[in-house]
């Protein structure tokens with residue numbers, strides 16, 4: 001038993017309880033443990049506690065960790081999610097190492113990932129990042145640009161478009177968090193008419209997970225509540 005183990009149990013219980021309280025099936029919400037800046041020893045503790053999905057923000061750091069676990073725990077089926085901003089000159093490392101890419105915000109990146117995805121790997125699962133709070137500083141496409149990007153991405157044979165992702169402006173009030181997350185779930189619901197294969201909404205972090213689940217998130221990305229506060233972001 002250790003802190004990571006206990007934190008994971010606490011978070012999973014919380015996800016379970018929030019889901020039941022809002023009439024959702026807890027199994028439709030996947031927990032991504034965000035391990036950015038955290039050492040492989042803590043990731044190993046999470047794996048020991050049964051956690052197999054991890055999110056990383058920095059390409060080089062993520063690739064090193066993936067290589068470490070491939071070497072040291074080759075039989076453990078870990079799923080790696082890239083959740084950070086991606087410069088196009090680093091796209092190959094994502095294409096060759098990760099299972100999911102959450103932050104597609106332009107066709108050029110999607111094209112590169114498609115071209116660089118090795119033939120012997122499964123398709124790369126991708127999400128379109130939506131700038132749902134309309135902040136100048138944050139990345140992501142505007143809601144009204146999503147359809148055009150979908151139509152481009154679905155032409156790419158080595159990517160599997162799964163849905164949408166958002167990192168809303170930090171907001172402490174539950175009702176305000178909920179309002180923003182609901183815009184995301186309404187957007188996904190409206191897209192499903194023409195694109196019924198879209199099944200994923202990646203939203204919710206340590207500070208706003210309950211509102212994200214109530215609004216319909218299917219993937220919560222939780223870092224500090226599992227691994228503790230980070231030294232740098």
Ligand SMILES: *Cc1c(COP(=O)(O)O)cnc(C)c1O
Pocket residue numbers: 034036057083084167204205206207221222223224225
């Ligand atoms: C760091 C990060 C998280 C996790 O944040 P916490 O507040 O530590 O839970 C989730 N998503 C993204 C995109 C992040 O960069």
